[in-house]
Amino acid sequence: MENDQLNGATPSYWNSVLIAGIITAIVYSALGILSSYMMLKSSSASQALGIFVCLISSMAGVIANRHYAKEFDISYSLGKGALIGFLAAIVAVIVGTVISLIWTTVIDPGLNDAVYQAQISAMEAQGMSQEQIDMALSFSPEPGSTTAVLMGVGIGILGLGIVNVISGIISAKIFASEE
C-alpha cells in the first residue's frame, strides 16, 4: 500500500472529498425535502421513498474514496480512507444544512411549520396524550431556530461521521488496496 507516498508527492484528496460531499448532500437533501412534502400529503410513497434512501448518506465515504483512487490510480492505507470518508461526511452535512436552510427560508418558508404540525398530528394518531406530546416536543428545539440548526449539524456530523469513517475504510479496501 501507500504507492502515493512511495512516488514522492501525495495528490490532494480535497477535490474528491468536496465532490462526494456535495453529491451526497444534494441527493439526501432532495430526497429529504421530497419526503417532507409526501409526508404532508400523507402519501404512502413517502415511506417507499424512505426505504430506498436507507444508508444513502454513507455513500459520501464510498464516492470520495472511489473518486480519489481512480482519479490518481493509487493505493493508500485504510486509515487514509477513513479520514477521506469522515471529511466527506462533514462536507455533506454542511452543504446539506445550507441547502435545507435555503429551501426553508427562501423557497418555502412554511415547510418547517407544516412538518412540525404533521409530526404533532402523527403523535396524536399514535394515541399519545397532550402531556406526552408536550414532553416529546420539549426535547426538540423550534424548527428553523439557530439551536435547531446547530443541533442538526452536530448530530449530523457525529452520525454521518462515524458511518462514513467505516464506509471509507471499506471503500479504501475495495478501491485503493493493492490486492
Place this chain on the structure above:
Amino acid sequence: MRQKGLYYMLMMLSALLAVLAVGPGWYGGDFQGGFNFQHQLFDLLCHQNPDRSFQLQGVQMAVCSRCLGIYLSFFLGVLLMAPLSIFSKKFKTFVKPAFFTILILNFLDVISNEAGIWTNSLFSRFWLGALVGLGAALLLSNEFFSTNSKSENNYGE
C-alpha cells in the same frame, strides 16, 4: 496483528453504532415521539419506519431491522476478525465478489418487495442486513490479522 490503532478505533465505532442503533429501550428510556438522541442520530441514515423496525421493551429501535442487522453483525464481525481472517485467507478470491453479491441481494429484496413480487419480513430484512455487516468485516479481516504479508509500518524496509 497489524494497524492496531485503526482496528481498535473500528471496534469502538462499531460498538457505539450497535448500542445506539438499539435505541433507548434497553435502559428503559422513552421514545419521546422520535426526538430522543438515538433516533435523531440515525435520522439522516435510516428511514426509521415503525412498521419495519423492531421494538425493545415497547420502544421502537433507532433504525430499521435491516440497518440493525448491518450494525450488530458488523460489530460482531469486527470482534471476530481474527478467526474470520483465516476463512478470508482461504477463500480470498471469493470474498469481494461475495460481498457485492450480498449487496445486490439486499437491493433486489428491496425492489422485489416494493414491486409486490414477494413480501419480506422484519426477520428476513434483519438477516439479509446481517450478511452485509458480516461480509464487510470479512472483507476487512485480512488487513488486520493476515500473517503472511509485510506490516505497513515496515513497508520498504
